[in-house]
Amino acid sequence: MDKLRNYDVSFSGLKTGKHQFKFEIDKTFFQLFDTEQEFTNPKITVDVFLEKHTTFLEFEIETSGTVDLVCDITNADFEHPIENDIKVLVKFGEEYDDSEEDVITISTSDHAFNVAQLIYENVALSIPMKKVSPNVSDEDLEILEKFSPKEVEKEKEPESDPRWEALKKLKDKN
Numbered sequence: 001m002d003k004l005r006n007y008d009v010s011f012s013g014l015k016t017g018k019h020q021f022k023f024e025i026d027k028t029f030f031q032l033f034d035t036e037q038e039f040t041n042p043k044i045t046v047d048v049f050l051e052k053h054t055t056f057l058e059f060e061i062e063t064s065g066t067v068d069l070v071c072d073i074t075n076a077d078f079e080h081p082i083e084n085d086i087k088v089l090v091k092f093g094e095e096y097d098d099s100e101e102d103v104i105t106i107s108t109s110d111h112a113f114n115v116a117q118l119i120y121e122n123v124a125l126s127i128p129m130k131k132v133s134p135n136v137s138d139e140d141l142e143i144l145e146k147f148s149p150k151e152v153e154k155e156k157e158p159e160s161d162p163r164w165e166a167l168k169k170l171k172d173k174n
Helices: 002-007 027-031 116-124 138-147 162-173
Strands: 008-010 017-025 040-052 056-070 077-093 103-107 112-114
Touching: 002 008, 002 112, 002 116, 017 116, 027 040, 027 116, 040 077, 040 116, 056 116, 077 116
Parallel strands: 077 103
Antiparallel strands: 008 112, 017 040, 040 056, 056 077
């Protein structure tokens, strides 16, 4: 986690109330994670809003910017907007626990909360499963439709053989 230390939000010296932090995210941020990305050239601004309470912390993480994707239809690069926000409640406990969906427990001895994983997930969730360029023409879609697999009608089940029916009746009697 040392390589992600730049994304620590220190809350120990802050007064109770609202605070804001800003991060500029580019490809070097994503290189800190050992996963392959579906996008290139990220230019993302992240606003982290922290509302500090006496016994817990509320985080709202807003991401906005762009990434380059490859169109699934034309194989051409296009710029895709990224806009997403998530809210997370951080409470204090014995040890780190992120098993609940929107609640993370950190140790009572912690003085900072690292938002890198949340930023990463926020961007990753903004990437669509189907990547279609806004520049795809109607002609491209027609060609795709023409060569797409069609649903074939199922053949009617053949009527059962009467000889088998007679055997089934014998089986049912026993």
